[in-house]
Amino acid sequence: GIMGPQEAYDLIRALKSNVKVPVFLHTHSTTGLAPMTYLKAVHAGCDGIDTAISCFSGGTSQPHTESMQYSLKQMGYETGLHEKVLKEINDYFKPIKSKYVESGQMDAFVMGTETDALVYQIPGGMLSNLIAQLKAQNAIDKLDEVLAETPVVRKDLGYPPLVTPMSQMVGVQAVANVLTGERYKNISKEIKAYLKGEYGFAPGQVDEELIQKVLGDEKPMTTRFAETLEPIFEETKKQLAGLAYNDEDVLSYIAFPPVAEKYFREREESKTKVVDYIIQKKPEGTV
Known part of the structure; x- marks a missing residue:
């Protein structure tokens, strides 16, 4: 918004x-x-x-x-x-x-107008996720602090665009910073991967102290992360023989293995479900 x-x-x-x-x-x-x-x-x-x-x-x-x-x-x-x-x-x-x-599953706060989002530059979907995270940890009273912390985290990370998955990653880190009372005391594996370059190059300058704290002597990538990966499409396609119907299924599995596999198996099971039933002859004279 x-x-x-x-x-x-x-x-x-x-x-x-x-x-x-x-x-x-x-x-x-x-x-x-x-x-x-x-x-x-x-x-x-x-x-x-x-x-x-x-x-x-x-x-x-x-x-x-x-x-x-x-x-x-x-x-x-x-x-x-x-x-x-x-x-x-x-x-x-x-x-x-x-x-x-x-x-209480629908919070009245997220249904109202929150002009502070213009100051913090927090998209609507991200705001509702932040509220859900804080409510789950009984810390909704920390919302204002988290909102103020979010643009700080984004700046430190080199201003990544706040769309999925970066919005969730930035939001989770902002929540962690506020709840622990110390900035970057806890670092998620996703943020570490981002700092290594696995999510691509940051649009802006990433904070050097943060890189040093998280990566230590390890240096961020200077090439595209995809170039470090071995091609797996054809091999995965063979592994999914009988489960994957098309290339889209294969790509779904590569991106989300547990979710896709569960879906494939449930799809197969739905085709082979057996229903037991008995046909009884009605007694004569009944309708």
């Missing part, structure tokens, strides 16, 4: 001038900018925007579908959406939302 209207306009215009594929924009409502950002993006030629049905919209979610549809319709854009259907969808989900709010 930290992309502003003019940034969106300039970005979409540049993309539409240089690529031939449809351009979609995804942002969050955390800072309150999203509806304005979306309208400006549409003006620039954006082909699609991500929204959420109103009862689940706002905050770290997306702008409300109904209001965006209404606004775009007034401006002469055809969305293909129908108000009656949108109302039916929203009415269906209202009690479901209430259940999650009452149980």
Whole structure:
């Protein structure tokens, strides 16, 4: 939710001038900018925007579908959406939302506007993850400290873009720094791999003291990490014979081995499930 209207306009215009594929924009409502950002993006030629049905919209979610549809319709854009259907969808989900709010699974904080995100430059999805982490550790009272620590960690790491997985990595490190009371006392294996260069080169200058503290005498890579890896696609494809249906399955396994293998096996089991049943003849005279 930290992309502003003019940034969106300039970005979409540049993309539409240089690529031939449809351009979609995804942002969050955390800072309150999203509806304005979306309208400006549409003006620039954006082909699609991500929204959420109103009862689940706002905050770290997306702008409300109904209001965006209404606004775009007034401006002469055809969305293909129908108000009656949108109302039916929203009415269906209202009690479901209430259940999650009452149980505490949906935090009211993440559904509101948090303009501090503009100062800390924390995306909406990252903010909701930080809150979940702190609640899990009974440390939600440390949220303001973690928000202030996040841009410090990002600066030390050379300003990596705060998108998955870097947003989670930066967030986890910021939480660790605050909860331990000492900066970089605990370093995750992902941050260590990042400092070694396994996630590519940092956009900015990484803090030299941090590199020394984490890597010691080991030097960061000067080449692409991918160039140090042996090709494994064909070998993996052979290993997955009978489980992987296509190249996409093979790539899924390479990226997420445990998750993919579990999915493949469940997929196979669903084909061979046996159901036992008995057919009994009804007594004469019964219906």
